[in-house]
Amino acid sequence: xxxxxxxxxxxxxxxxxxxxxxxxxxxxxxxxxxxxxxxxxxxxxxxxxxxxxxxxxxxxxxxxxxxxxxxxxxxxxxxxxxxxxxxxxxxxxxxxxxxxxxxxxxxxxxxxxxxxxxxxxxxxxxxxxxxxxxxxxxxxxxxxxxxxxxxxxxxxxxxxxxxxxxxxxxxxxxxxxxxxxxxxxxxxxxxxxxxxxxxxxxxxxxxxxxxxxxxxxxxxxxxxxxxxxxxxxxxxxxxxxxxx
Amino acid sequence: xxxxxxxxxxxxxxxxxxxxxxxxxxxxxxxxxxxxxxxxxxxxxxxxxxxxxxxxxxxxxxxxxxxxxxxxxxxxxxxxxxxxxxxxxxxxxxxxxxxxxxxxxxxxxxxxxxxxxxxxxxxxxxxxxxxxxxxxxxxxxxxxxxxxxxxxxxxxxxxxxxxxxxxxxxxxxxxxxxxxxxxxxxxxxxxxxxxxxxxxxxxxxxxxxxxxxxxxxxxxxxxxxxxxxxxxxxxxxxxxxxxxxxxxxxxxxxxxxxxxxxxxxxxxxxxx
Numbered sequence: 001x002x003x004x005x006x007x008x009x010x011x012x013x014x015x016x017x018x019x020x021x022x023x024x025x026x027x028x029x030x031x032x033x034x035x036x037x038x039x040x041x042x043x044x045x046x047x048x049x050x051x052x053x054x055x056x057x058x059x060x061x062x063x064x065x066x067x068x069x070x071x072x073x074x075x076x077x078x079x080x081x082x083x084x085x086x087x088x089x090x091x092x093x094x095x096x097x098x099x100x101x102x103x104x105x106x107x108x109x110x111x112x113x114x115x116x117x118x119x120x121x122x123x124x125x126x127x128x129x130x131x132x133x134x135x136x137x138x139x140x141x142x143x144x145x146x147x148x149x150x151x152x153x154x155x156x157x158x159x160x161x162x163x164x165x166x167x168x169x170x171x172x173x174x175x176x177x178x179x180x181x182x183x184x185x186x187x188x189x190x191x192x193x194x195x196x197x198x199x200x201x202x203x204x205x206x207x208x209x210x211x212x213x214x215x216x217x218x219x220x221x222x223x224x225x226x227x228x229x230x231x232x233x234x235x236x237x238x239x240x241x242x243x244x
Numbered sequence: 245x246x247x248x249x250x251x252x253x254x255x256x257x258x259x260x261x262x263x264x265x266x267x268x269x270x271x272x273x274x275x276x277x278x279x280x281x282x283x284x285x286x287x288x289x290x291x292x293x294x295x296x297x298x299x300x301x302x303x304x305x306x307x308x309x310x311x312x313x314x315x316x317x318x319x320x321x322x323x324x325x326x327x328x329x330x331x332x333x334x335x336x337x338x339x340x341x342x343x344x345x346x347x348x349x350x351x352x353x354x355x356x357x358x359x360x361x362x363x364x365x366x367x368x369x370x371x372x373x374x375x376x377x378x379x380x381x382x383x384x385x386x387x388x389x390x391x392x393x394x395x396x397x398x399x400x401x402x403x404x405x406x407x408x409x410x411x412x413x414x415x416x417x418x419x420x421x422x423x424x425x426x427x428x429x430x431x432x433x434x435x436x437x438x439x440x441x442x443x444x445x446x447x448x449x450x451x452x453x454x455x456x457x458x459x460x461x462x463x464x465x466x467x468x469x470x471x472x473x474x475x476x477x478x479x480x481x482x483x484x485x486x487x488x489x490x491x492x493x494x495x496x497x498x499x500x501x502x503x504x505x506x507x508x509x510x511x512x513x514x515x516x
Contacts, residue, residue, distance in 0.1 A: 096348050103345045103480075107462075110482035187477070197484030201464070203477035204360045212474045212494050220487055 010182060011168035018178050019048075026162060026174040026222060031143065031233035033150045039126075041151020043233070045143035048176060049133035054143045056151040059121035073118035077106035079140055081129040101137050102127075108141055108161070108190040108200035114154040123153060134177030135163050138188050141200060146230050150237070157192035159199055160227035164189060164219035166205060171214045173222045185211075189219035193227045256444075256459035263447040269455055270299075275496055277439075277451040280399065280507055284407040284515040292408025292430075294511070296400040299453055300390035305382055305400035307408045309430075311371060311420040312379035322369020323379035326355035328386070328397045335389040353478045354384065354397045354438070357467035360476040361436035364405065368431040372415035380405070380430065391457035394465045394478075398438035399508065405430060406512040434470040435508055437501035441466075441493050443483060448493060450500055464490075466497035470505065474498070 010018055021027065027048030036042035039055035062068035079102040083092050094102075105127070113123065125148070127140045138161035145158040165175035166185035175186050185205025191198050198220070207215060259269050268274065278299030287293035290306035312323055328351040330338045343351075358364075369378035382404055384397040409427040413420040442452035442460035452460055462481035469475050474494055479485065485493070 096352065099345050099348050100352050103349055104478075107480055107482055111462075111484045192484065195484070196486055198479070198487065198490055199484035201477060201479035201485070201490065203474065204356055206360070206362075206469065206473045206475045208473050209494060209498060213491050216487060216490050 008178060008182065010179060011170055015170075017167070017172065019176055021174075023170055023172045024218065024221075026225060027176065029226065029229050031146055031229050033146050033233045033237040039147075039151070041147045041149070041153070043143040043147035043150060045139050045146075047135060047139035047142070048174075049131060050129070050136055050139045051131040052136065052140050052143050053128045053130060054140065054147040055126045056123065056147045056153070057126070058123035058151075059118040059153070060124070062120065062122040068120045068122070070119055071116070073115035073121045073123060075106055075110055075113060075115060075123050075125065077102045077109065077125045077127065077144070079105055079127045079129070079137070081132060081136070085129050085132045104200060104202065105137060105141050105144065108159055109144060109148070111197060111199045112145065112155050112157050112159050112192055113148060114156060117154055123148070123151075134175060134180045135188070137200075138162050138190065141190050142226055142230060146233050149234055157194045157197075158227065158230050159190045159192055160223040160230055161188065161190035161200060162219060162222040162226050163187060164215045164222065166207060166211060166215065171211060171218050173218050185215070187215050187219060189216065189223060191220050191223035193224050252458050255455050259456060259459045260445050263444055263449070268449060270453060274447065275450045275500055277395075277500060277504065278453065280504065282399065282403045282507065282511040284403055284511050290404075291410060292404045292406075294400045294403035294407065296396055296403060298392060298396040298399065298451065300388060301386070301392060301396045301454075302388035303384055303386050303393070303396040303400040305384045305397070305404040307404045308381045308383070309408065309410045310379055310381075311376050311413050314370075314374065314377040319374030319377075320367065320370060322364075322366040322377040324359060324364050324366055324382075325379070326358055326382040326384070326401050327351050328354050328384040328393070330386045330389070330393075334386045338389075349478075349480070350393055350397065351384075353394055353465055353476075354401060356478070357398055357438045357465070357476040358382075358401060358405070358436050361434050361467060361469045363402070363432060363434055363436050365431040365433050369410075371413045371420045376413070376415060376420045378410060378413070380408070380410075389454065391452050391454040392440050394440045395438050395451060398436070398467070399504070402436060403508055403511050406432060406435070406508060407515040435505050436467050436469050436475060437504045437508070438465055438467040439497040439501050439504075440464070441496065443481070443485065443489070448489060448496070450496060464493050466493060468498045468501045472498050472502070
């Protein structure tokens with residue numbers, strides 16, 4: 001997607017990254033719960049330069065009917081990028097990448113949502129990436145959890161997500177677009193802090209077994225930071241100023 | 245394969261009960277793969293091929309190698325593309341038509357494992373920089389289904405690539421021209437091995453068979469390279485893993501993967 005700049009310094013001698021962050025620092029994160037009028041629940045997230053909107057509908061009747069399950073509700077997730085969200089215009093039709101990410105996010109949310117309470121119904125999660133800058137699946141998953149909570153869907157926990165990775169032989173938190181393109185490894189992690197469960201995990205890039213463990217560790221710690229911001233977004237909406 | 249019947253529920257109960265006693269339905273150890281059979285050169289018209297049986301799962305992979313245009317931003321590298329498809333004859337629930345999300349995921353995870361290991365040194369597959377490169381296409385077709393297509397397709401593609409030979413093309417009159425009778429092995433730098441583990445209850449089992457696949461709560465596929473490093477990973481399924489389980493799965497994948505790498509090397513030797 002982005003251009004490659006061979007001269008870019010990913011990590012300088014003081015341990016500062018190409019966008020001025022320290023190795024264990026996330027980008028600026030702003031989460032807003034609610035915002036859409038017609039959706040049953042919604043959220044908006046700005047995660048660095050990513051801008052993502054999530055709307056929830058349901059539990060509601062399932063169409064087509066044969067998709068419904070008499071034992072439990074079903075979760076449907078559509079992750080979609082706008083044609084204007086990336087450098088070169090993206091074909092608006094869902095790509096194979098978007099279909100895979102939709103599935104991965106769905107399976108990351110399912111352990112959190114108590115779907116068994118709503119047999120024969122569907123909860124639809126619509127994710128629209130308005131602007132993309134690396135790490136959209138994590139930002140989208142984070143926002144989708146907040147939106148589900150905003151919709152009042154019973155949940156065991158929220159899923160917080162952020163990527164860890166390896167850049168200039170160093171394990172870092174929250175991989176941005178440049179680091180993803182030029183870096184050595186990218187590991188998106190979705191994690192439920194209260195249940196200590198990792199529900200989204202992918203990796204591309206080469207890691208030694210030690211780096212692998214460290215990467216998971218750094219990512220899980222990052223998720224705990226994101227989790228606090230998710231809770232704050234909900235408190236801001238429902239309790240005013242972020243106080244309990 | 246995703247529909248749940250009463251029979252599946254009964255099987256799941258039985259599988260879980262056995263696991264509580266440390267046993268598996270087919271008598272394997274928890275970290276034991278099924279028997280792997282690899283037949284190379286199964287399709288002589290391909291540049292390389294393999295038929296792989298992982299237990300009763302059967303996959304055929306054919307590699308086609310031909311000149312192609314490079315991607316605009318990577319004119320100094322050849323192409324490597326790996327696909328996977330479920331044939332309708334592989335299982336009664338498989339339908340024709342556009343690929344379902346789980347098949348798209350399968351193809352992308354198998355591709356990613358091999359790609360990210362840098363198994364094929366694509367920098368050596370350039371005919372004329374920015375104009376023409378060699379494309380390597382590894383297409384998997386699933387012929388018979390008994391669980392764990394991720395690993396079966398990955399082994400089939402890897403075995404097919406290890407035994408592939410590539411023709412040589414020269415850049416003549418602004419087009420690639422075949423040099424007759426000059427075939428060499430592909431530039432291989434490492435042998436990736438994918439290991440898929442299922443989580444059933446609190447148990448982690450390597451290489452789930454069809455019944456285990458239908459019973460598992462979550463799965464994880466980890467690919468490691470010849471140096472014992474981890475190069476790709478994908479979690480799937482409707483449950484999660486603890487951090488300890490993720491570490492444990494990493495160790496299992498490197499350890500079990502090393503054994504399977506030897507089988508792939510044997511297959512490579514056997515075809516020479």
